[in-house]
Amino acid sequence: MSIPNAIPITPELVAAHGLKPDEYQRILDLIGREPTFTELGIFSAMWNEHCSYKSSKKWLRTLPTSGPQVIQGPGENAGVVDIGDGQTVIFKMESHNHPSFIEPYQGAATGVGGILRDVFTMGARPIAAMNALRFGEPDHPKTRHLVSGVVAGVGGYGNSFGVPTVGGEVQFDERYNGNILVNAFAAGLADADKIFYSKAEGVGLPVVYLGAKTGRDGVGGATMASAEFDETIEEKRPTVQVGDPFTEKCLLEACLELMASGAVIAIQDMGAAGLTCSAVEMGAKGDLGIRLDLDKVPVREERMTAYEMMLSESQERMLMVLRPEQEEEAEAIFRKWGLDFAIVGETTDDLRFRVFHQGEEVANLPIKELGDEAPEYDRPWVEPKPAAALTDADIPQADVADALVKLLGSPNLSSRRWVWEQYDTLIQGNSLQLPGADAGVVRVEGSEKKALAFSSDVNPFYCEADPYEGGKQAVAECWRNLTASGALPLASTDNLNFGNPERPEIMGQFVFAIKGIGEACRALDFPIVSGNVSLYNETLGQGILPTPTIGGVGLIKDWSRMARVRFAAEGEEILLVGASEEWGTHLGQSAYLRELHGKKIGPAPKVDLAHERKTGDFVRKLIADGIVTASHDISDGGLAVAVAEMAIASGIGATIDQPQNASPIAAFFGEDQGRYVLTAPKGTAAKLATDGVGVQVIGVTGGTDVKLGDAKAVSVAALKSSHDGWFPAFMDGASH
Amino acid sequence: MKSAVIQLPGLNRDRDMIAALTKISGKAPVTVWQTDTDLPDVDLIVIPGGFSYGDYLRCGAIAARMPVMRAVAEKAAKGVKVIGVCNGFQILLEAGLLPGALMRNASLKFVCREVKLQIANANTVFTNAYQPNQIIRCPVAHHDGNYFADAATLERIEGNGQVVFRYADGTNPNGSINDIAGVMNENGNVLGLMPHPENLIEAAHGGSDGRGLFESVLGKAA
Numbered sequence: 001m002s003i004p005n006a007i008p009i010t011p012e013l014v015a016a017h018g019l020k021p022d023e024y025q026r027i028l029d030l031i032g033r034e035p036t037f038t039e040l041g042i043f044s045a046m047w048n049e050h051c052s053y054k055s056s057k058k059w060l061r062t063l064p065t066s067g068p069q070v071i072q073g074p075g076e077n078a079g080v081v082d083i084g085d086g087q088t089v090i091f092k093m094e095s096h097n098h099p100s101f102i103e104p105y106q107g108a109a110t111g112v113g114g115i116l117r118d119v120f121t122m123g124a125r126p127i128a129a130m131n132a133l134r135f136g137e138p139d140h141p142k143t144r145h146l147v148s149g150v151v152a153g154v155g156g157y158g159n160s161f162g163v164p165t166v167g168g169e170v171q172f173d174e175r176y177n178g179n180i181l182v183n184a185f186a187a188g189l190a191d192a193d194k195i196f197y198s199k200a201e202g203v204g205l206p207v208v209y210l211g212a213k214t215g216r217d218g219v220g221g222a223t224m225a226s227a228e229f230d231e232t233i234e235e236k237r238p239t240v241q242v243g244d245p246f247t248e249k250c251l252l253e254a255c256l257e258l259m260a261s262g263a264v265i266a267i268q269d270m271g272a273a274g275l276t277c278s279a280v281e282m283g284a285k286g287d288l289g290i291r292l293d294l295d296k297v298p299v300r301e302e303r304m305t306a307y308e309m310m311l312s313e314s315q316e317r318m319l320m321v322l323r324p325e326q327e328e329e330a331e332a333i334f335r336k337w338g339l340d341f342a343i344v345g346e347t348t349d350d351l352r353f354r355v356f357h358q359g360e361e362v363a364n365l366p367i368k369e370l371g372d373e374a375p376e377y378d379r380p381w382v383e384p385k386p387a388a389a390l391t392d393a394d395i396p397q398a399d400v401a402d403a404l405v406k407l408l409g410s411p412n413l414s415s416r417r418w419v420w421e422q423y424d425t426l427i428q429g430n431s432l433q434l435p436g437a438d439a440g441v442v443r444v445e446g447s448e449k450k451a452l453a454f455s456s457d458v459n460p461f462y463c464e465a466d467p468y469e470g471g472k473q474a475v476a477e478c479w480r481n482l483t484a485s486g487a488l489p490l491a492s493t494d495n496l497n498f499g500n501p502e503r504p505e506i507m508g509q510f511v512f513a514i515k516g517i518g519e520a521c522r523a524l525d526f527p528i529v530s531g532n533v534s535l536y537n538e539t540l541g542q543g544i545l546p547t548p549t550i551g552g553v554g555l556i557k558d559w560s561r562m563a564r565v566r567f568a569a570e571g572e573e574i575l576l577v578g579a580s581e582e583w584g585t586h587l588g589q590s591a592y593l594r595e596l597h598g599k600k601i602g603p604a605p606k607v608d609l610a611h612e613r614k615t616g617d618f619v620r621k622l623i624a625d626g627i628v629t630a631s632h633d634i635s636d637g638g639l640a641v642a643v644a645e646m647a648i649a650s651g652i653g654a655t656i657d658q659p660q661n662a663s664p665i666a667a668f669f670g671e672d673q674g675r676y677v678l679t680a681p682k683g684t685a686a687k688l689a690t691d692g693v694g695v696q697v698i699g700v701t702g703g704t705d706v707k708l709g710d711a712k713a714v715s716v717a718a719l720k721s722s723h724d725g726w727f728p729a730f731m732d733g734a735s736h
Numbered sequence: 737m738k739s740a741v742i743q744l745p746g747l748n749r750d751r752d753m754i755a756a757l758t759k760i761s762g763k764a765p766v767t768v769w770q771t772d773t774d775l776p777d778v779d780l781i782v783i784p785g786g787f788s789y790g791d792y793l794r795c796g797a798i799a800a801r802m803p804v805m806r807a808v809a810e811k812a813a814k815g816v817k818v819i820g821v822c823n824g825f826q827i828l829l830e831a832g833l834l835p836g837a838l839m840r841n842a843s844l845k846f847v848c849r850e851v852k853l854q855i856a857n858a859n860t861v862f863t864n865a866y867q868p869n870q871i872i873r874c875p876v877a878h879h880d881g882n883y884f885a886d887a888a889t890l891e892r893i894e895g896n897g898q899v900v901f902r903y904a905d906g907t908n909p910n911g912s913i914n915d916i917a918g919v920m921n922e923n924g925n926v927l928g929l930m931p932h933p934e935n936l937i938e939a940a941h942g943g944s945d946g947r948g949l950f951e952s953v954l955g956k957a958a
Contacts, residue, residue, distance in 0.1 A: 152846075155846050156846075159846055159848075159877070159879075160746070160748070160786075160787040160790065160791070161748070162748025162749070162786065244790065245787070245790065246745070246746045246787060246789060246790025246791075246792070247790075249745070249746055249748060249787075250745050250746070253745075337745060338745060420848075421847055421848055421849050422845050422846045422847070423846075423848060424846070424848045424877045425848055426848060426875050426877060426932070426935045427748065427749060427752065427877065427935075428751065428752060429751075429755055429756070429934065429935050429940075429941065430940070432940060443940055559940070560939075
């Protein structure tokens, strides 16, 4: 068979599609002829890193993805987890890093749009969103522009769509100067018997195009996301898509209405590589061929070629296989919401992906091989070198009180209120805990008591120093944040952001981070049910910090017993749980060294997973039993920052004893893992059955000052002013 | 007491409003789609918040010209109570049912936070469950809530007691003139406000200061 080819396929054209010579040879072997230009585009879209996971697949297979609570693990649009009573939570996290650097507002907005679509494609109404954002150093000339654009874009899309943003992260470091990270998370609710999948079933059934019209925006976007940046990046702006949250909101309502009608057999959203990827996935999963007629595709630009239509990443589009007898009913629902509805093809039994345009066949490819026979690499990697241990000379001393005030007002520990007040955190009327808490908490509609907790975590500095311990720590911290709110962690999603995998040291970071993530997920019964890999996060050869973001979901059985960060009352005892007698010891890669002294040195803290689990299970039980009045995990900035945050949130002060067994700097600012600060009425700790978990009474709540040991007292108002002040001042350009 | 909630593409706090009306009155409101011109016989019509038609033009401008809004105007003229919250307020302004205009927030940014509201007029069908000058908590969430009216209009609505809610204690989040958060028409049966009382009505919301509006308009017995 041959298809005439107007455009000659030259080695330069192949290279411009991000395909290596051996990959092109594989295409020739597979189809036995030269591909058409459109086919080359299709291969480029399916075989790029972003869609094929060719560098990461081998390692992703090692992650734990199942458990009694898991209904659907990785491989669908999002993961599905049982939350009891016939209900499920459906969630995923995904990156939109490259587009957001090129065009921050639209890049971030469409990142939010894409992840929301992944969730409602499966039949779930989105109930919560989070986003983990990482920017370059505050002084970098592009940083403020990027922060402003990304935050406005996240808000612009999510607020209009109508999902509450309940959590997230914002971090600054010079290693993101040329390559910011925008990781968007969404979760939705669906009944367990009303979940929709992408696997097509049945021959000769209509393939229906729904949603917005197709334009030229985003052509080649997935390929762009699989390449390093260089100085020509500004030229890539046309590859960024433009978001329309209004159409997405209409698409949500129309899809849920259509799903309830029983007309939908299979559904797939058009994300990366648009029509190509969605059609191939639906057919390949169902062992069916797909035939598309591009003349029927709704378009909003003239004279689009088959190549452009197949690679367009126009937003707010879906592909479905429908029951033919309900076609009319389905069309009426979409017309009501003002959306396009067009039958653009059918399922076939020949296992071919055939595309027709203006009466000509422009592609005819084996559908299974297109997805399954993508190249898979076992890229060379080297074991990361361990960071040198700290010596006493590496640790500058400082006044504990002064250090605390400065830390709270530092770029990476200051309040993110400036950011999250631009997000609608309250819509839907179910938000129980907002950003700024350990976890965002949302009430489950239709249930008196149930709530879901969400957290997103990773410490890239730990990951840079020790990818294995850093990977463990990202999982443990997410699990700990959910636990600190009183939730039982159920499952997680991973968004793995790394540099160029063709460099063995970067591949080594990836391999060891995955090893750590896998071990932690197994030890904590916290399987990965969905995720996304973003590689080639490099500009001019400088890679980002390895950043495997973990998004976690936990279940709170009775939200009236949920725990909050803020001190509940004066005169309560403050408990340090899970710590050694020194309270804190580990200063390697700590915020104290980094934010106050500019030192990114030392090893990452080690996570003892057995200790983590035992401590967390103990804390969760205390919360569920109503014994604890406030709860906070200890993370960046150590015990001092944790106590200060509890004071700031409540306006109630605290007096902490002078540590007896260690230097005050390590005790107050050390970042040892698996620790919590709790409060309870006086006398509680003495009566607790601790079962080997370390519980120490270290102080008492009350007054208007925070006093840490022998250090001078600082008013809660002064702490709050430092904490709240940095972000608005930075964005106003006043000072930083 | 029967109520109806208007539904238009892009509105997104309709579910919040339906939940609030149902919880407080014990009865679910009727929902009315944008193309309906025949409104059911109700005592209260609510236009909820959101981004009707994406608010890509002036907020509420397209929605105000949909068929259902002609029917709402007719009902309002007959004395049926109408409340527009957030985008609903913008739609009522665009439909000419309320005086003034809403501009982009002075900060030029979307803002979602809790503010304080003063009940500037407690002698209305919308606020009689509150005390005069009572200060209540209430969340806001909007990008275009900066209320403005020319001097003559301002003098008239202030003089008539048409200003119903005012941002209090320095919490004006958007630059509204005279701290105006909510206004009603001269007849006192059409109210528009930017804040979201429907998001502060129960323990899960951390307070119930928003209930007073619904209890006023639905009758305390409800």
